[in-house]
Amino acid sequence: MVGGSAIRGSRVGAGPMGEAERGDSAPRLYVSYFCSNRHETRPAFAADAVVPETWDCPRCGLPANLDSENPPPPPKIQPYKTHLAYVKERRSDAEAEAILTEALEGLRARRAAGEVIY
Incomplete structure (x- = not known):
């Protein structure tokens, strides 16, 4: 077997070509959330979904909301109780x-x- 390949007839990136085989994707709505560290998060929601008021920032874990000028404050951390x-x-x-x-x-x-x- 000269220069054989274990998988014949395929190449990198070969396979179904997106929309033609899977169908059209659902319409999406991208919403911006802002945390107190000024991080912006843009999760995608279905166009007909109810958008939540708050979202956890994936970069720092703080709560984020839709208002870029007035993000929610960081939660108060309770000290450990004995x-x-x-x-x-x-x-x-x-x-x-x-x-x-x-x-x-x-x-x-x-x-x-x-x-x-x-």
Whole structure:
């Protein structure tokens, strides 16, 4: 086999030639969205689709809207909460004091009974 090709009769780019085989594409509407970093995003929508008010910027991840002069502000980032912060949200100081007193009484009773507590 001299200079053979594994795929005969084909070349780069060979194949169906677009519109003739697939049919016409649906009409599209390109909409510009702007984020607070001044990035412009232009997603395509079907011409009869409802266009959303906001869109996430693919470059920075911030929210974007249709108004180039007044883009939405970046969202406020909440700091990480510790387990203790979540507990303090659920219980008042009086409830915490009552639970601590009950736990200490149980521990003292077990020690008085001679249990080994680590």
